[in-house]
Amino acid sequence: MARASRRGQGRERGRHERGHAGAQRRGQGRERGRQDDRARRSKSPAGRDRGSAATTGRAGHGKDPARQVALDALTAVSRDGAYANLVLPPLLDAGGLERRDAALATALTYGTLRLQGRYDAIIAVCVDRPLERIDAVVLDLLRLGAHQLLGMRVPSHAAVSATVDLATTAAGRGAATFVNAVLRRIAGRTLQAWIAELRESAGDETQALAWVESHPVWVVKALRQALIANGRPDEELGALLAADNEDPQVVLCARPGLIAPEHLARQAAAACGHEPRLGDISPVSVLLGGGDPGRIGAVRDSRAAVEDEGSQLVALMLAQERLEGRDERWLDMCAGPGGKAALLASVAAQRGARVVANEIAPHRADLVRGALRAIASGVAEVRCHDGRRYGHEEPGHYDRILVDAPCSGLGSLRRRPEARWRRSQADVAELADLQRELLASAMAAVRVGGVVAYVTCSPHVLETSLAVRDALRRLERGGIGVEVLHAGDAATRIAPRPPAGAEAQMLQLWPHTDSTDAMFCALLRRTS
Numbered sequence: 001m002a003r004a005s006r007r008g009q010g011r012e013r014g015r016h017e018r019g020h021a022g023a024q025r026r027g028q029g030r031e032r033g034r035q036d037d038r039a040r041r042s043k044s045p046a047g048r049d050r051g052s053a054a055t056t057g058r059a060g061h062g063k064d065p066a067r068q069v070a071l072d073a074l075t076a077v078s079r080d081g082a083y084a085n086l087v088l089p090p091l092l093d094a095g096g097l098e099r100r101d102a103a104l105a106t107a108l109t110y111g112t113l114r115l116q117g118r119y120d121a122i123i124a125v126c127v128d129r130p131l132e133r134i135d136a137v138v139l140d141l142l143r144l145g146a147h148q149l150l151g152m153r154v155p156s157h158a159a160v161s162a163t164v165d166l167a168t169t170a171a172g173r174g175a176a177t178f179v180n181a182v183l184r185r186i187a188g189r190t191l192q193a194w195i196a197e198l199r200e201s202a203g204d205e206t207q208a209l210a211w212v213e214s215h216p217v218w219v220v221k222a223l224r225q226a227l228i229a230n231g232r233p234d235e236e237l238g239a240l241l242a243a244d245n246e247d248p249q250v251v252l253c254a255r256p257g258l259i260a261p262e263h264l265a266r267q268a269a270a271a272c273g274h275e276p277r278l279g280d281i282s283p284v285s286v287l288l289g290g291g292d293p294g295r296i297g298a299v300r301d302s303r304a305a306v307e308d309e310g311s312q313l314v315a316l317m318l319a320q321e322r323l324e325g326r327d328e329r330w331l332d333m334c335a336g337p338g339g340k341a342a343l344l345a346s347v348a349a350q351r352g353a354r355v356v357a358n359e360i361a362p363h364r365a366d367l368v369r370g371a372l373r374a375i376a377s378g379v380a381e382v383r384c385h386d387g388r389r390y391g392h393e394e395p396g397h398y399d400r401i402l403v404d405a406p407c408s409g410l411g412s413l414r415r416r417p418e419a420r421w422r423r424s425q426a427d428v429a430e431l432a433d434l435q436r437e438l439l440a441s442a443m444a445a446v447r448v449g450g451v452v453a454y455v456t457c458s459p460h461v462l463e464t465s466l467a468v469r470d471a472l473r474r475l476e477r478g479g480i481g482v483e484v485l486h487a488g489d490a491a492t493r494i495a496p497r498p499p500a501g502a503e504a505q506m507l508q509l510w511p512h513t514d515s516t517d518a519m520f521c522a523l524l525r526r527t528s
């Protein structure tokens with residue numbers, strides 16, 4: 001098992017290096033821009049023609065379309081840098097999969113990607129060469145097989161034979177023999193036995209958690225630091241990491257004034273055939289019991305949308321913070337793709353306020369326009385600027401500003417199964433200046449007495465409390481005074497059930513305690 005340990009570390013370094021190269025082009029808008037481009041590429045026939053049999057579908061979907069689509073998706077992610085949430089839907093469409101097969105393909109793809117670190121550590125014990133020297137498609141086949149054996153209730157013989165059949169068409173007979181031998185070794189032990197072995201052979205608790213709960217070591221360390229900084233016990237780390245490996249529940253936001261949550265729940269039940277329930281953390285949320293949200297009329301016409309409860313809560317916290325005097329000019333400084341902008345605009349419409357929804361990336365500004373299409377005309381205006389300009393160009397102009405800063409996204413790993421393998425510590429450091437500059441710009445653009453919400457979908461301390469403290473120090477030197485409001489109290493006034501961290505001044509939500517993304521929110525009032 002020492003072998004697994006060394007190989008695991010080698011892979012860890014490899015990921016760091018790849019991640020570092022990616023970080024040179026950072027900025028989440030640009031990152032998401034590439035996501036969209038990759039999705040277009042993997043959808044396009046020309047893009048597909050460049051791929052192997054496994055990704056082109058030349059092997060056909062044969063008798064096992066779910067596994068074939070899952071392999072196609074995994075290969076697009078590992079080889080082309082595609083994003084699972086973007087590449088999978090067109091593959092499911094192209095394959096014409098029945099609903100059950102589509103669900104299986106989705107579970108295989110997402111589960112395999114999330115638990116890839118665990119499976120790689122196990123595969124490393126079962127092979128006679130470094131994982132880097134295994135053909136990429138074959139390694140994806142091994143991960144897919146490992147997930148069926150250890151992460152799903154597929155009987156061993158079915159998991160092995162279906163994956164070997166897939167290997168034969170996708171990679172040839174020799175590869176299939178290899179896949180067969182490795183999967184049989186994996187099938188020789190239960191998941192519990194493998195986990196015990198990984199724990200035993202890891203040099204320390206951090207490495208053990210990294211393998212067992214399938215996160216890069218640097219993410220394990222960053223999340224431990226974040227828990228401690230928020231006054232939570234170190235012992236929760238395992239539960240937090242495990243929560244990142246769960247399928248998040250699909251949550252809808254019923255945009256105020258456009259549809260009531262109870263009405264949306266009835267529509268959802270009729271369209272999806274599952275009984276939804278109202279959420280605990282956001283008063284306008286509906287938790288979908290299952291089914292495709294795209295079938296719901298209110299989602300199609302944008303009176304409602306899929307949006308995490310944490311995202312809903314932080315937008316409402318900004319909208320509902322007490323304000324003296326004028327309350328007409330709201331700014332969402334980093335608005336793309338527009339979930340929070342649409343929620344803010346729906347509240348603003350009821351209160352006679354107007355929202356500027358700003359986004360630096362033009363294609364994401366288009367998404368914001370789409371998200372706002374149910375909002376009455378005249379309430380919201382979409383702009384495409386660098387948010388850092390607002391402090392200079394419109395000083396003291398706004399009453400409420402949301403800074404939903406570009407960040408590492410470490411708080412939404414449940415939704416982006418491959419993200420943990422792509423990000424690096426360098427990405428976090430690289431975004432730090434931008435986050436502080438955006439917040440400083442917002443504090444300059446808000447009027448005295450106005451409120452700014454600084455939000456990230458990351459709990460990393462460099463992106464959250466430290467970013468706020470750094471920006472406030474800088475602002476103080478520039479003569480802008482700021483009061484840090486009690487965000488925990490603000491959340492408690494709004495949430496049907498107070499979040500676990502509601503006693504803190506800056507709010508940090510967690511997937512393992514609140515069933516939300518790990519959203520952070522600081523509420524700041526300008527005092528001078």
Ligand SMILES: C[S@@+](CC[C@H](N)C(=O)[O-])C[C@H]1O[C@@H](n2cnc3c(N)ncnc32)[C@H](O)[C@@H]1O
Nearest residue numbers: 029334335336337338339340360386387404406
């Ligand atoms: C976390 S996302 C915002 C999510 C959005 N608030 C929502 O709820 O849908 C951050 C956004 O900031 C944008 N961004 C990055 N740098 C920016 C800048 N300098 N000025 C304005 N927006 C920026 C990114 O393109 C990205 O769309």
